[in-house]
Every structure is written in C-alpha cells, then in structure tokens.
Amino acid sequence: MKINHFLYCDVVLHMVKIGRIFCKNTFGINWLIAFFLFVAAAFALTRAAFASDNQDVNLVKPTCPSQNFPEFFFVYANSETIQRTFLRIPLKVQWLDLDVEPEPKPVVKKLKYAQIRFPLLPLRAEREEKSLSLRIDKWSENKAEATLFKQDTGYQVTYFFVKNECWVLTAIEDWSM
Known part of the structure; x- marks a missing residue:
C-alpha cells in the first residue's frame, strides 16, 4: 500500500489518544478492554479509508488464481469477486464520446474504487445472452491484453x-462505435 507512513502513524496516534480518553471516561474500571477494542476498530477504519484511494484495495492479501495469464483471465472473466479484487486503483478508463462534432473524441478518466461499476467485464451468462466474445490478444511475462467484442458490429x-x-x-x- 502506498501511504505516507508518517501521516498514517499520526492518524493512528491521535485515534489512540481519543480512545484512551473516551474509554476511561465511559467505561470506568473496564476501560482497558474497551480501549483495545476502540483502537482496533479505529485502526481498521483508518486503514480501509487510506486503502480506498490507493493501489492496494484489499486489507487481506488475496490468493492469485493463476500466474499463467490465460488461466487467470478465465477465472477473472467469470467472477465478479475476482474482478473487484485484482485491479489497480485508480483505474484508467477510456472511451469514445460519440456526441462530439465533427467526429468522435476520446475521453480518459481515472476512477477511484467507489466510482467503478462491477462487473467490469460482463460475466459468462451476460456474454452469452448478448453474443459477446472474448479473446486474448497478446500476453508476455508481465503484460497482457484481452478484448471483448461482438462479431460483425463496432462493439470492442x-x-x-x-x-x-x-x-x-x-x-x-x-x-x-
């Protein structure tokens, strides 16, 4: 996770101070137990808030479906959970604005996790219903491209x-188009 370490520690330290005061005044003699619960909850919420706008979306390291791209892509294309898990934030999305005159113009946006609509790639049932096909265009050891398309149309x-x-x-x- 790419977080400024000092900012993160500063937030956690302030949460600890607030928690200590809150728990001591609220729970009296059992304040130590309540304090640890408060700190744990604050830590989890702080970490989740930082993670949502950075590249590491998950707090628990997920298991990679496969190191082999064709095998990985088969799982990716058929699971919304895998699509939610294995993406880089911000996600770069580009499309053609067909309403611009005199001709279509490319639009590029970088989306935060909360702005993304899932599934990113239609799942098998939807692909079959809409007659969409998938192909892996190219892959190497560390890069790959795949295309979703509809035969004999401009959908790509x-x-x-x-x-x-x-x-x-x-x-x-x-x-x-």
Missing part, C-alpha cells in the same frame, strides 16, 4: 493487465 472493449505478484487490471479502452 480492450482490457489491459500487468503482473507483479499477480495479474491486475490497469486500464479499459472502449472503442465501440
């Missing part, structure tokens, strides 16, 4: 992945 969305400890989605480009 490309998903970009990188691999560190596991594969993560870094960007989506929707070039649909």
